[in-house]
Amino acid sequence: MQAGESEKMVVRFWGVRGSIPTPGKKFVKYGGNTSCMEVRCGSTILIFDAGTGIRELGLALNKEFANTPVTIHLFIGHTHWDHIQGFPFFALAYRPDVTLYLYGGHSVSTLEKLILGQMDREYFPITLLEMSARLHFVEMKRTPITIDNITIHYTYLFHPGLSLGFRVEYGGRTFVYATDNEVLNDPDLGEYNMANLGNLIHDAHMLVTDCQYSDEEYDNKVGWGHSSILQVSQLAERFRVKKLYAFHHDPLHTDRDVGKMVRKARRRKKTSMKIYGAREGDTVRLL
Numbered sequence: 001m002q003a004g005e006s007e008k009m010v011v012r013f014w015g016v017r018g019s020i021p022t023p024g025k026k027f028v029k030y031g032g033n034t035s036c037m038e039v040r041c042g043s044t045i046l047i048f049d050a051g052t053g054i055r056e057l058g059l060a061l062n063k064e065f066a067n068t069p070v071t072i073h074l075f076i077g078h079t080h081w082d083h084i085q086g087f088p089f090f091a092l093a094y095r096p097d098v099t100l101y102l103y104g105g106h107s108v109s110t111l112e113k114l115i116l117g118q119m120d121r122e123y124f125p126i127t128l129l130e131m132s133a134r135l136h137f138v139e140m141k142r143t144p145i146t147i148d149n150i151t152i153h154y155t156y157l158f159h160p161g162l163s164l165g166f167r168v169e170y171g172g173r174t175f176v177y178a179t180d181n182e183v184l185n186d187p188d189l190g191e192y193n194m195a196n197l198g199n200l201i202h203d204a205h206m207l208v209t210d211c212q213y214s215d216e217e218y219d220n221k222v223g224w225g226h227s228s229i230l231q232v233s234q235l236a237e238r239f240r241v242k243k244l245y246a247f248h249h250d251p252l253h254t255d256r257d258v259g260k261m262v263r264k265a266r267r268r269k270k271t272s273m274k275i276y277g278a279r280e281g282d283t284v285r286l287l
C-alpha cells in the first residue's frame, strides 16, 4: 500500500440500467445489469443496491477475498425489483466467514421483512435464514451512519413508495448516490424538493443519479418518479457538483440513445461540471 492509499475513495459501476436488465448487442457500451455500485473507502467496502450487477461484484469479491473473512455494508435505497433482484445471487451471502450489514429505511415495513419475503421458497430455493453469512439488518432512522471514518447521510427521494439517496463523506471526498428520484417542476412541491436535494448533493465530487428520460420523454412521465437529464444537470450545476453520472438508463435506451442524451446535456451546460453516462465496469478514483 502506498502512502495515502488508505484515504482513497474508489467507485465502481456494476449495474447502471433501470427497471429491468437489458441483454443484447445494443446495450454493450453502457451495460445491461440493474443498479449496483461499489464504493471502497480505504479498505471498507460499501455497496449501494443489489440489482443484477451485484452478481458479478460478488464473484469479484470472492476472488479477492478467497481465504479471508470480510465485512460488507450493503445499502438498499428501496426494494423495487431492479434494486434487489441480484441479492439471491450474491455469492458472499453464502459464506460463513462473511459479515453482511444490510441498511434500509425507505418503507413502513422493515428491510428484513421485505428481503425475507423476496427470499420466500416460492420464489427461490434458498431462504434468507439459510444464507450462511452473518447478516445484520440496520433500520436507518434519520441520523447519519458512521462506519470507520466514513459518514453517510441520507434522505428521502421523490419516487413511488419513496426511495433513499445517500451522501458518502470520506477523506475530504464526497460521493452521492441518488437514484429513482424525480426532480419536480411542481411549484408547490418544487422548493422543498430542491432544498432537500441541494442538502444531499451540494459540492459533491461525484453524483450518480437518475436520468432515466430524455427531455421529450419526461413530458409524458410526470409523476412516475424518474428524472430527465435536463432537470438533473441544471440541479447539479446549481449545487456545484463536479462530476455528474447519468444513471438508471431506461431499458428502451440503446447505447446510441444514451450517448445522444449525454452529448446534448454537455452542449448546453453553463459551468465546468463534467457529465458522463454511467457505464457498467467503469472505475472512478476520487483522489
Ligand SMILES: [Zn+2]
Binding pocket: 018, 019, 080, 082, 083, 180, 248
Ligand atoms: Zn429503479
Ligand SMILES: [Zn+2]
Binding pocket: 078, 080, 159, 163, 180
Ligand atoms: Zn424504483
